[in-house]
Amino acid sequence: MIIKPKKSLGQNFLIDxxxxxxxxxxxxxxxxxxILEIGAGTGSLTEYxxxxxxxKFFIIEKDKNLVDFLNNxxxxxxxxxxxxxxxxxxxxxxxxxxxxxxxxxxxxSTQILSKWITNLDQKNWYENYILMFQKEVANRILAxxxxxxxxxxxxxxxxxxxxxxxxDINASCFMPKPKVTSTLLKFTPKKKFLKLKNPKNxxxxxxxxxxxxxxxxxxxxxxxxxxPDIIIExxxxxxxxxxxxxxxxxxxxxxxEYEKLGN
Ligand code: SAH
Numbered sequence: 226m227i228i229k230p231k232k233s234l235g236q237n238f239l240i241d242x243x244x245x246x247x248x249x250x251x252x253x254x255x256x257x258x259x260i261l262e263i264g265a266g267t268g269s270l271t272e273y274x275x276x277x278x279x280x281k282f283f284i285i286e287k288d289k290n291l292v293d294f295l296n297n298x299x300x301x302x303x304x305x306x307x308x309x310x311x312x313x314x315x316x317x318x319x320x321x322x323x324x325x326x327x328x329x330x331x332x333x334s335t336q337i338l339s340k341w342i343t344n345l346d347q348k349n350w351y352e353n354y355i356l357m358f359q360k361e362v363a364n365r366i367l368a369x370x371x372x373x374x375x376x377x378x379x380x381x382x383x384x385x386x387x388x389x390x391x392x393d394i395n396a397s398c399f400m401p402k403p404k405v406t407s408t409l410l411k412f413t414p415k416k417k418f419l420k421l422k423n424p425k426n427x428x429x430x431x432x433x434x435x436x437x438x439x440x441x442x443x444x445x446x447x448x449x450x451x452x453p454d455i456i457i458e459x460x461x462x463x464x465x466x467x468x469x470x471x472x473x474x475x476x477x478x479x480x481x482e483y484e485k486l487g488n
Contacts, residue, residue, distance in 0.1 A: 228267055230401055234288055235330025239269045241398035249273040251355050251391050251411055252324050256280060258352075259319050263310045263327035263337070268295050270326055275302055283318055285310045310337055316350045325354035331407075334358050335378075338366075338412075342381055343424040353413045360393060363408035375469050376438075377431040383473045384427060385418040419477040426488050427480040434468040434476070442466055449483055456482050 230236035239245050248270060254260065254277035265271050265284045275282065285306045286292050292307040306313065310333065315323070327334065334356045341354075358366070366382045367390055368374035382388055391409040396402045421427060434445045443464045446453040457464060460478050462471075 228291070228294060231288065235333070236266060236288075237399040237401060237403045238266045239328060239398060240400045241394075244392075244394055244398045245269055245273055247392065248326070248328075248355065248409060249277070251409070252326060252353075254279050254324060258324050259283070259321040261285070261315075261318060261323040261325045261351075263325065264329040264333070265295055266291060266328070268298055270328060271295065271299060271303065274326065275299065279324075281319065281321065283323070285313055311340065315341070316346055316348060318350075322352045323350060324352050325356075327354065328357040331357070331359040331362060331405075335362060339381065339428070342384065342386070343428060345423065349414050351414070353411060355391070355409065355411050357394070357407050357409055360406040360408045363390065363410055366410065370472050371470055373469075376435050377428070380431045380473045380476045381427060382412075384424070384477060385415050386412045387415055388412055419474075419481060421477070421480055422484050423488070426484050427477065429488070430480045430483055431476055434471075438468055440467065442468060442471065449479075450486070 230238065252274070254274060256278055258279040259281040260274055260279045261283045262271055262274065263285045265286050271284070282303045283306065284295060284303050285308060286295065287309050289307055292305045295303060296305055327337070329337070335358070338356065362378070365374045365376060365378045367388060368376070368379045389411045391411055394407040394409060396404070396406060430449065433448055434442065437444050441464060442462065443453070445468070446456060450456050456462070456479070460475065
């Protein structure tokens with residue numbers, strides 16, 4: 226069976242065996258692990274993950290042809306779900322905590338990351354997840370306060386996840402070759418984080434602040450709160466600062482105050 230990569234589904238298959246092995250090692254897969262691989266393609270990662278003999282192996286893959294291909298290749302060792310990952314309720318896949326691998330199209334990686342972070346059901350269904358991003362996006366996720374890349378993605382991602390950069394991956398490790406460098410990130414749930422009733426409020430707050438990136442923070446505070454002075458006093462905010470100068474923790478506290486208004 227010959228697989229012709231579909232551009233529309235962002236199909237860039239990993240071909241560099243050393244990189245594939247490195248990615249698999251990051252997952253720390255054991256005999257008792259349950260795996261979820263998203264966008265398995267032709268199974269280049271799948272094959273090496275299976276060598277670790279995990280207990281269970283689920284795959285979500287949107288392309289029906291590839292699902293047939295994978296079922297053919299790996300048979301009963303895998304359980305395939307032929308769907309768009311953005312439509313799947315991850316909580317329902319397994320009662321075990323999942324180790325998630327995803328070398329997905331970059332735009333899907335970012336969307337799925339936001340989806341998982343802002344899920345209302347805050348039950349942790351994963352042990353960790355390992356996702357591929359375009360390097361520039363990974364840098365925004367990892368960005369420190371006060372840096373140019375710091376923004377909504379950094380604030381949101383750091384809320385309940387520890388994030389570790391694993392490695393940059395050269396375009397030549399893929400077939401066909403993408404136009405950009407990739408970066409692999411590993412996300413692990415934080416033990417302690419500020420609980421929010423609805424994490425979407427954190428999205429709202431950070432969006433309002435960073436829509437006015439260059440303005441002082443008085444502006445977004447006025448927009449979010451009827452009585453901003455009370456919040457400024459309570460959180461000891463310096464109103465001469467700009468959005469990029471506030472730490473992620475400050476944004477979590479602002480989101481908490483915003484929720485108290487009934488949002
Ligand atoms: N992980 C494989 C394939 C990478 S290509 C490898 O490393 O070689 C990206 C894969 O994600 C393709 O197989 C594509 O069909 C699949 N995909 C793209 N969008 C998807 C979506 N929304 N949901 C699930 N799978 C998707």
